[in-house]
Amino acid sequence: MKKFMLVGNCQTGPISSLMSLSKTFSETYDIVPFSLIHTVDKTTLSDISLIKKVDLIISQQLYNEQFGIFNTKVLSEICKKENVQLIILSNPFFKGYYPFAIHLHNIDPQKQKVPISQDGIIFYSYHKKLTVEQACTLWTKISSSTVTRDFATKTCASSLKEFVQRERHEPSTEVVLRYFLKNYRSKKLMHSLNHPTNILYKEIVQTYMRSLGINEEIPIPKNELQGNVSYPIMDAVRHALRLTHACDDAFTVFGIKKDLLSYAEYLYDFYKNNTEIFKLNVHRCTTTIDTISEIESSL
Structure with a gap:
């Protein structure tokens, strides 16, 4: 079994849950537990051995230096050196529905x-x-x-302008961005500023599955x-x-x-x-x- 790790905020939990619904993915990858990025201690943020232990990292865009080796630019360089596949996660944050x-x-x-x-x-x-x-x-x-x-x-x-600027640099996040721009009026895509609905989570996960060569349809859970x-x-x-x-x-x-x-x-x-x-x-x-x-x- 290959090993993968999810790096990011509270959105990584639902993403992991949806990924586990894919039989193909579950039979190929074991998840390596990793805390929410804002709760990780400084020692862990400098431990390169964590990256060496996995075959795949799916990470949100993290450009603050406080995230150490999980800063996206640093992480990208390490993954290339260690031959670890890196997929950059879309990180939906939208004030349109909730301007106040x-x-x-x-x-x-x-x-x-x-x-x-x-x-x-x-x-x-x-x-x-x-x-x-x-x-x-x-x-x-x-x-x-x-x-x-x-x-x-x-x-x-x-x-929306900020969303475009944040997401357009990565092929995988750009797919999610296009979906969001097309559907945010006709479908409720966010529960709050940074909590997507199941509809958007499915699109996010489906996009990354396709980039891994997995075309299996992910069901939308009944409960949000x-x-x-x-x-x-x-x-x-x-x-x-x-x-x-x-x-x-x-x-x-x-x-x-x-x-x-x-x-x-x-x-x-x-x-x-x-x-x-x-x-x-x-x-x-x-x-x-x-x-x-x-x-x-x-x-």
């Missing part, structure tokens, strides 16, 4: 029971000392505002592989982007569906009990805070 979403830092989702990806309007409302009810009212107003339509259109165009965290798409965004796919109106947090009020109460409790984390992220989210403030003043 934010990613918080210094959060451990498993320990603190809160997702990294959160709604920026609720975050803004807490920062401005609005009540939970006022936060919900603001969210509802913004969700149907014509100003939001204009902002959503610009955000989508900017996010990353549907445990999912957000509604605002009415203004649906109209602005001319989306034709079905959209869930609920917030889903670790598999539990919440209405707007319950979701806002949930985040307010977290912010109240984690004031230092909240203050740190206020400084990181100034652009989103300023944007929401401008939209609020125009309502």
